[in-house]
Amino acid sequence: MASWLQIPKNSPFSLANIPFGIISARSASRAVAIAIGDYALNLNTFASSGGFAQLPEIQPHLSVFGQPTLNAFAALGRPVHRQVREYIQNVFRVDTPFPQVLKENAPLQKDALVPLSEVTNHVPMQIGDYTDFYAGLNHAYNVGVLFRGPDNALQPNYKHLPVAYHSRASSVVTSGTPIHRPNGQILANPTATPKVPAFSPCKRLDIELELAAFVSTPNDLGHPVSINNAEDHIFGVVLMNDWSARDIQAWEYVPLGPFNAKNFATTITPWVVLLDALEPFRSAGLEPGDRDSLLPYLREKRAANVYDIPLEVELTNEGGKSSVIAKSNAKNLLYSFPQMLAHHTITGCNMNPGDLLGSGTISGTEPGTQGSILEQTNGKNPIKLADGSERIFLEDGDTVVLRGMAGTEGNYVGFGDCVGKILPAIKLDI
Amino acid sequence: MASWLQIPKNSPFSLANIPFGIISARSASRAVAIAIGDYALNLNTFASSGGFAQLPEIQPHLSVFGQPTLNAFAALGRPVHRQVREYIQNVFRVDTPFPQVLKENAPLQKDALVPLSEVTNHVPMQIGDYTDFYAGLNHAYNVGVLFRGPDNALQPNYKHLPVAYHSRASSVVTSGTPIHRPNGQILANPTATPKVPAFSPCKRLDIELELAAFVSTPNDLGHPVSINNAEDHIFGVVLMNDWSARDIQAWEYVPLGPFNAKNFATTITPWVVLLDALEPFRSAGLEPGDRDSLLPYLREKRAANVYDIPLEVELTNEGGKSSVIAKSNAKNLLYSFPQMLAHHTITGCNMNPGDLLGSGTISGTEPGTQGSILEQTNGKNPIKLADGSERIFLEDGDTVVLRGMAGTEGNYVGFGDCVGKILPAIKLDI
Structure with a gap:
């Protein structure tokens, strides 16, 4: 899978991965993000700007991306995680079916794609036991x-x-x-x-x-x-x-x-x-x-x-x-x-x-x-x-x-x- | 210590006790309460009706009594717990210095004093570990x-x-x-x-x-x-x-x-x-x-x-x-x-x-x-x-x-x- 985003060949966060975490960056409060190459995509910013418009199933749940832990997103269950991950992979593919979402959307790239070097990571879930x-x-x-x-x-x-x-x-x-x-x-x-x-x-x-x-x-x-x-x-x-x-x-x-x-x-x-x-x-x-x-x-x-x-x-x-x-x-x-x-x-x-x-x-x-x-x-x-x-x-x-x-x-x-x-x-x- | 409230002699919840818990009753949501005799005093109802007016130190913290766990109240620290407990003891004493708060306040007694038999108890704190x-x-x-x-x-x-x-x-x-x-x-x-x-x-x-x-x-x-x-x-x-x-x-x-x-x-x-x-x-x-x-x-x-x-x-x-x-x-x-x-x-x-x-x-x-x-x-x-x-x-x-x-x-x-x-x-x- 190739991406329009430049991803170093030795990155653990290739397009085949798309792991989820909690970040804070640029004085914003904690939010859900994914890691891709040398960047984090802030999914709260992404969602607020209509980034998930092409994924109707997630619309009722967009508030989970503004939470300070992944607990609410995780609780949505595996079919939802799968849809979101595959959608994000599609957004980043070189031949993305939705180029207007991010590939050709420079303002949203600027807002939502944060270099990992500028990101503070947090324990991703509130751990009960x-x-x-x-x-x-x-x-x-x-x-x-x-x-x-x-x-x-x-x-x-x-x-x-x-x-x-x-x-x-x-x-x-x-x-x-x-x-x-x-x-x-x-x-x-x-x-x-x-x-x-x-x-x-x-x-x-x-x-x-x-x-x-x-x-x-x-x-x-x-x-x-x-x-x-x-x-x-x-x-x-x-x-x-x-x-x-x-x-x-x-x-x-x-x-x-x-x-x-x-x-x-x-x-x-x-x-x-x-x-x-x-x-x-x-x-x-x-x-x-x-x-x-x-x-x-x-x-x-x-x-x-x-x-x-x-x-x-x-x-x-x-x-x-x-x-x-x-x-x-x-x-x-x-x-x-x-x-x-x-x-x-x-x-x-x-x-x-x-x-x-x-x-x-x-x-x-x-x-x-x-x-x-x-x-x-x-x-x-x-x-x-x-x-x-x-x-x-x-x-x-x-x-x-x-x-x-x-x-x-x-x-x-x-x-x-x-x-x-x-x-x-x-x-x-x- | 004697109370104006009738407390059975064998009750574990005498005026000398005043334990704290989380109750729901009468379709209300969970709230902080104390147990006394055969009753729970709903401290959220009590606080909302000015019950703590004679305790200025607790005024900035009244919202803790509307929480579904005791965690926020507990986090206020021992001096605050002591003040609140002693204040409630004073409210219930037969010679209470604040008779207008509850002893002579039949409407608030009706609202805030709930028979324990009508109360649902909950695990009182969110237990981390x-x-x-x-x-x-x-x-x-x-x-x-x-x-x-x-x-x-x-x-x-x-x-x-x-x-x-x-x-x-x-x-x-x-x-x-x-x-x-x-x-x-x-x-x-x-x-x-x-x-x-x-x-x-x-x-x-x-x-x-x-x-x-x-x-x-x-x-x-x-x-x-x-x-x-x-x-x-x-x-x-x-x-x-x-x-x-x-x-x-x-x-x-x-x-x-x-x-x-x-x-x-x-x-x-x-x-x-x-x-x-x-x-x-x-x-x-x-x-x-x-x-x-x-x-x-x-x-x-x-x-x-x-x-x-x-x-x-x-x-x-x-x-x-x-x-x-x-x-x-x-x-x-x-x-x-x-x-x-x-x-x-x-x-x-x-x-x-x-x-x-x-x-x-x-x-x-x-x-x-x-x-x-x-x-x-x-x-x-x-x-x-x-x-x-x-x-x-x-x-x-x-x-x-x-x-x-x-x-x-x-x-x-x-x-x-x-x-x-x-x-x-x-x-x-x-």
Whole structure:
């Protein structure tokens, strides 16, 4: 697909993508936008100027584009998202059937097309609840080996259900927000007896490379979402860094799971990529042959239930030297987002528009494919960076960038950068 | 304190209480109200008719009483809550200094005082995040004995930090909402190898008797709430039943904690009792002598950091026969709400108005004082009910009522009933 708008060939936001987000720019208040090439199209401005005149179905809903979150747009449901995305693709095609809408409308281009460099992005949805799954089989295995050895690496439940925990919604931030190293309780000497914790900045600060899906349409309390309908309850996907304080986690997590180790920040990309845009990249997940042994409420019709999206983790030190420290792929998941949603709601749990489902850390099986630093270093075997320095965990001043992009040059469907810089722990007067 | 309004001597809503909630009644939309005796006072109606004319400080904020949640009122901060509560107490005193406001204003009494029997209650705050702690030492010990024996009942971290997990905000419901028994994965034979789950309605459905605190004023991401200020960030307290599916929990909870076992419903009382109303009932928590060994960020100035509130659990079968199956007390907590908040935010985690903090199950040490059925029966030793029947866990048709009331006759400060009836599991077409 070619556009009359100049779109760099390596842009994650090709005409094949059209992801949705929330921007503010030029002193205007927050509004819904899409990203295309190096620009955001402000859909509130676009709608106010009659940009959607050729799409009658959206006319009753134009107010959603002036909202400060995507919740109202998402709640309209997948058929509407599909119409709007395809309409916008048609508007931007080189052979657009509606040249008068934008291609030959210089004043509206000037008003509504804003360079991404001038845009402030915001967390795209008001997140009611954020659930983090553990569907990255290789990650679960790698971490299990570190804690329990290879024979008992995976718990008995792992291949029967997508393990998950509720996580913290309030501290989900958008790409670019700096992250203060958290303070907390750690064991200075984990093998000493009795175990006595110290108050300290986290010394084992880590990343987790994940995808995360936003819920669009809700289900009522007591009424599960069927695996066959689950995909239509998902609005789209972002890239996510679930920052993790491994030393705080190791001390606090028995018996109820991680808490303070995760609640200080989670970074997501600001542009939500619709499932329709990912559709061409469907792929079989891990061990599709085992799916027949799943309980029926988790069985999907298609084996190709995850997506082939190359992912990478880049670490840049305070001096500005960058190193790619891991390359992975989103197909390294044992469970799909529809399976996660079906499992989450099988008890009758109600989901709302804006609820966020993290995939869990996405690791490959080979060295250099792990989505967390812990898996690479085990806290002792350093990663060598391009500048000759080493990392066992993150240091103050480090900037981590996650990237994920499917497809081929000129037609990439990607998330954009998921960026966070580590600032020193805040000194507390206690 | 005596009132000109007739207040039953056994009412939890004496003039000493004045809890806040959200009601709808008489076809009016949701509004803020207080409960007093057998009535709710609609504060939106009251404010619109000049009821607050004698309280100049609240004049700029009167719109908060017309909101559908307490979030805006809570965000005004503790000094404002205190002024409003004390003003309302003055309005209702038999020797009110403002008799013209309500005592001698029959039309406003007719408009704004609604019998509780005609009121619909709603979840009082929009809950952003709900965190459930595990601060009931005796509960943690009792459950630990069942799982690991008496020598290792408590994990090494237990007396150093208030253990917690993030829980599910969307499924918090108000007292009276029926609860469908959840479906899920359970082990039909937990000791068989390999472990193979079955899909089934939960067979071990339980309660958890808890208090829960709502957050009022927020803190910014990266900026912990000091233990010395934490109390002023708490709006008030409700009674909570954290329904628990023990068989689903036993299978799913390793390694990341309870998930589906808790996400199907949590019931709270609709009236938020302010900390000021609980102030006369301050009491030392469990093991106050050990507090000096806590890390400084958790050390409170006062040993009397919890509340002496008698609690009880009543079970009524489908036939209508009631039995009190447990009596406990809110002072059976090792950590206070300010300590929970200080720990929750020590990493920099941001809290918002409406965030909910559960205490964890509140059990005593003697038989008949346990806040969960699991602790009483261990899944095999039945509780005998008044009608001669027995319970190992909850049965369909059972209604559970939690109650909590501090003080003495005529001056009770209580929560009202926290009620939930168990409906059969929904039959699913899978």
